[in-house]
Amino acid sequence: MGRIIDKVAWIRLKNGRILSTRSHGKDVYYLPGGKREPGESDQDTLVREIKEELTADIVRESATHVGTFEAQAHGHPEGTLVRMTCYTADYSGNLAASSEIAEVAWLTYADRPRVSPVDRIIFDHLQATGQLA
Known part of the structure; x- marks a missing residue:
C-alpha cells in the first residue's frame, strides 16, 4: 500500500x-491549494492555503465540493498517490502570487500536458462537463 498525500x-x-x-x-502547474494540517477541515485548509499562495480570502460559506480525484503524485516514488478534494468558492481581495508562487496562469484544456497528473484528471472532468474551454 502506497502513501496518500491528502490535499x-x-x-x-x-x-x-x-x-x-x-x-x-x-x-508543472497545480491547482491552488495544498496539504491539510492535522485537525483541519477541508474549508480550513482551503482558506489557509489560498491566503498563503494567492493572498485572497476564500468566502468559507460559499465553498462547494466539486469532486475528489486521485492520481500518482508528481515527483514522488511510484505508488505515492495524491488525493485532491476540490472546491469552488467565492473570494475577496486581489489574486496575487505570494512568495512561494512563481507564476499564476489561467489555463485551458490545451494546457493539460503542462499540469500535474491529478490535475489532468480534473481537467478531463471539467472539459467533459463543459466548464473548461
Missing part, C-alpha cells in the same frame, strides 16, 4: 479558463 484544491473558472499556479523550481 485540498480550489477550482476557480473564468471564461472557460482555470486558475493554476506554478511554484518556484517546479516544471
Whole structure:
C-alpha cells in the first residue's frame, strides 16, 4: 500500500479558463491549494492555503465540493498517490502570487500536458462537463 498525500484544491473558472499556479523550481502547474494540517477541515485548509499562495480570502460559506480525484503524485516514488478534494468558492481581495508562487496562469484544456497528473484528471472532468474551454 502506497502513501496518500491528502490535499485540498480550489477550482476557480473564468471564461472557460482555470486558475493554476506554478511554484518556484517546479516544471508543472497545480491547482491552488495544498496539504491539510492535522485537525483541519477541508474549508480550513482551503482558506489557509489560498491566503498563503494567492493572498485572497476564500468566502468559507460559499465553498462547494466539486469532486475528489486521485492520481500518482508528481515527483514522488511510484505508488505515492495524491488525493485532491476540490472546491469552488467565492473570494475577496486581489489574486496575487505570494512568495512561494512563481507564476499564476489561467489555463485551458490545451494546457493539460503542462499540469500535474491529478490535475489532468480534473481537467478531463471539467472539459467533459463543459466548464473548461
